[in-house]
Amino acid sequence: MKRNLKLMVVVLLMAATSCSFTTKKFDDPNKDKLLIDLITYVLNEGHYDAREINDEFSKDVYNKYLENLDASKRFFYADDIKEFSQYKDKIDDQIEEKKIDFFDLTYNRLIKRSDEAREIFKEILAKPFDFSKEEDINTDFSKAEYVSSKKELKERWRKQLKFSTLITYYDKIEEERQKKEENPDYEMKSKEELEKEAREVTLTSLEEYFDFTDDFERKDYFSIYLNSIVERFDPHTYYFAPQDKDRFDIAMSGQLEGIGARLQKKSDNITITEVISGGPAWRSEELAAGDEILKVQQEDEEEPVSIVGMRLEDAVELIKGPKDSKVTLTVRKKLMGNIEEITLTRDIVEIEETYAKTAMVKEGGKNFGIINLPKFYFNMEDYEERNAASDIKKDIIRLKKENMDGLVLDLRNNGGGSLKTVVDIAGLFIKEGPVVQVKSNGERKDVLSDEDPSVLWDGPLVILVNELSASASEILAAAMQDYERAIIIGSKQTYGKGTVQNVVDLNRWLRSNEFGDVGALKLTTQKFYRVNGGSTQLEGVKSDVVVPDRYSFVEIGEKDQDNPLPWDKINPADYNVWDGYVNFEKTIAESKARMNSNKQLKLIEEHARWIKEQSDESSHSLQFEEYATSAEMNQKMAKRFDSINNYKTDLTFTSLPYEKELFETDTILEEKRDRWHSSLSKDVYVEEAIHVLSDMRKNNIRPDHLAKVRD
Structure with missing residues (x-):
């Protein structure tokens, strides 16, 4: 992939030089016209399958x-x-x-x-x-x-x-x-x-x-x-205006520089909706949800700027700023209505919801770990600073210290992220070998491999997916499935996004620029393929154990989007199936049998069908009695599905020791983890994943691998 990306950059740089993208060369010095010309040029030169x-x-x-x-x-x-x-x-x-x-x-x-x-x-x-x-x-x-x-x-x-x-x-x-x-x-x-x-x-x-x-x-x-x-060109090619690019970077890294508060505009007022745990606002204990920010003053300015009536995006631009800089906010407090001036020192704020989180559960005298990975995050400026792979590695080490006997990796609703983190994470579970194949249009394929022969976790592994597991999630699930390293439990198929995007800074093509920041273009430059040669494009990853969920009948996959690239296949890579399991297929068969007879899943499937019927209904009465009759029928039907939310397993989930220490000073984090653990205890999919781990641990680990797990 690096070679292909470098080639693309060289080609585009050469083309930019020959095309002389300077604002002085344009007939009309208009930013909109410049953007159209620049974007379509980059698309035609760099897109995997330019239309x-x-x-x-x-x-x-x-x-x-x-x-x-x-x-x-x-x-x-x-x-x-x-x-x-x-x-x-x-x-x-x-x-x-x-x-x-x-x-x-x-x-x-x-x-x-x-x-x-x-x-x-x-x-x-x-x-x-x-x-x-x-x-x-x-x-x-x-x-x-x-x-x-x-x-x-x-x-x-x-x-x-x-x-x-x-x-x-x-x-x-x-x-x-x-x-x-x-x-x-x-x-x-x-x-x-x-x-x-x-x-x-x-x-x-x-x-x-x-x-x-x-x-x-x-x-x-x-x-x-x-x-x-x-x-x-395809559903994943997208133009980022400058502020959209900032939001994309934050989403990928889980970090921002600012005061650590989420804001909302209602009428003309900028209101704090949440104080982010660990950030400057949280540490100061002076701001709370519901407080209104009236003015913003930078440390090098004499007068504050009123943000009443200002666009939310413009207000955010004033409030956020580089680490260690100071900002003074004039705030109307929600509780007393009094107005205060609060000075904060901006800092790096980590959005905790972005990052992997880990829990332990005991079942049948064994300890099982679960890691939820919301996305394959990484810092776009410095990969080594913090990324999903390094965090998961730390969590597995911590879980092993607690004598973990099996691991669930939850990739449900994970929309993807960094391709490099996928390779690094896969390497934690297999010996050296290929993880994904990447192909640029007209170029030979590249094989991205784990080159480290060590294996951090060689015990039982289950991966949970659903229809919203996409892109990088599909690469990891597909690799673990092809190696027969993990059992995949989830939807009939995952999202089906088998393409790679790169973000191109459009400003770098301009020799001179009188318009300021012109944004960036995320464009599809490559397709990736499983190590068995098949593409995940459109088809996704088919679960070993298929279970229904609320998305089962909703059209949300790649195949339901406009202009998706087609499915195809290439030659398989050279890889060896994992040799740590015995009776692998038997474990899958036993799980399928349990799932087929599970009343909770039957109810979930029935509910999913009903939701689909409701969403397809587009004609509605505007006469009260008719509407009321229909609404009452729907309420009666909905009550039949109340027990879905009342489902309770016998599993109790706990945080790891290092996190419990954090709870002493971070009650917000403790509350979030309590909510997550409560949700896990009602999750029929997690329950089955633990059952599968138990089966793998009891019957399906080869003796030599079992000894390693015990060590």
Whole structure:
């Protein structure tokens, strides 16, 4: 992979030199035009399977872009679409000629239609709804036509607002009935009062939505347009505006530099929603959830800056900053309402939810470990600083000190991350050998291997996956499955993302730049393959033991996305199957038998089917009695599935000693771990994973390996 990546960089650097991407060379010194030209160039040169930008491509972009702007078709008119349609097969020409006429037209029209919509929804919500009238609404807006008049547009808004209000109205009536049942002396509110309250809830929701969109600037909508273009290449190619790139880096590393607080904008106020454990705000004990930040003052500035009414992103930019710098916040406290000035020293803040977490459980006199890995994280500036592989290695060493007899690695909902961490983690469980094969378009394959013959853990291993286990998760699960090193328990197949992306800093192509940061492009540059030669693209990893879950019938995989790359296969790598197990297939068969007779799983599957039926239903009555009848039937059906959440195993999970020491000063971390342990004790999949480990430990470890495990 390194060789191919270096080759790509060299090719692109040479191309950039010959193309002279300097702003002075452009006919129009416009950042938007520069971005289109630069992005499409990098795509054509660097994408694994670059698409031809032609009329067909143009139509795809056109349709996706309009869907992104107005999915519910309650802003644009049919006449607007007719005017837009002149560009339907000409976006390719716009790109070629570095023009943005189509974007300008749609953007300006959307702003105009949004302003008109404000008056429409306020007018509609000023009057009571008649819930006795027999009418319905179809919420599958993809099949709806664009309206041809303002009268039709008002009617579309009216139905959507009525449906939203009806849902709240029904809930409020049920709440009143419940209060009356609990207290016969309670005086119930009238239906007129409840209807008015329900309309006010809908009005507040709409006003908050428009307050949010008010913070959108032209550049934000242009990012939507750019991504409508780049996502036509494949679902994982994406343009990051500068602030989006920052968020991506934080998500990959689990770290940020700032005060350690999550913020939300409501109306014009910037409010703290959570103080992140271990960060400067947490250590100061002066800030709490609900506090409002009014002003921000940097240590080198005399006057604070008011952030009331400011865009959330702009406020965040002012509050965060480099490690060891100081920031003074003017804060209105939630409890007393008093205003205080609080000075904090910014620091590296680690977002604990990003990182691996570990627990122990005793079963049948044996100790079993479970490691939950949310993503394959790494620091994009310095891989050695902290990454998923080094953390898991530390946790396995700690688990072994507690005499671990088997390990569950939970990759459910893990969307991927660093390819290098996959190879490093796989190396903890196998002797040296290939882990994944990587191929660039037109290039020979590279085989990424574990080159360390030592094995940190050679005992029983189970990996949990589901439909949202993607990319790097699939590589690791596939490698462990091909080596017969682990038993994979989970969904029929994982997500099915068998492609590799690299993030390209677009600024490096510019010799001079008067526009500031132009962002980055994440583009698909390679495909990866299992060591057995098969791709995980579309097909994912098929579990050894298939169990139903809530995602079983939901279309969420790669195969359900737009423009996925195809499945294919290459020659297998040279590898040897793990020789530490006996009766491997017998253990899988016994687990399947248990799962097939498990009542909890049968109920989960039935629930998943019902959820699918509900999501497919798009026609809803706007007449109260009909809606109430349907809602009551759904409630009765839902009660049948209450026992899913009431399921309880006999397993008790505990933290490792090092973490218990942290609890003495970090009660937030202790509370999070308690919630996780409680969730694990109700998890039928984890329960089965422990059963499988027990079977492997008792019957299926070769004597020589068993001795090593005991050591």
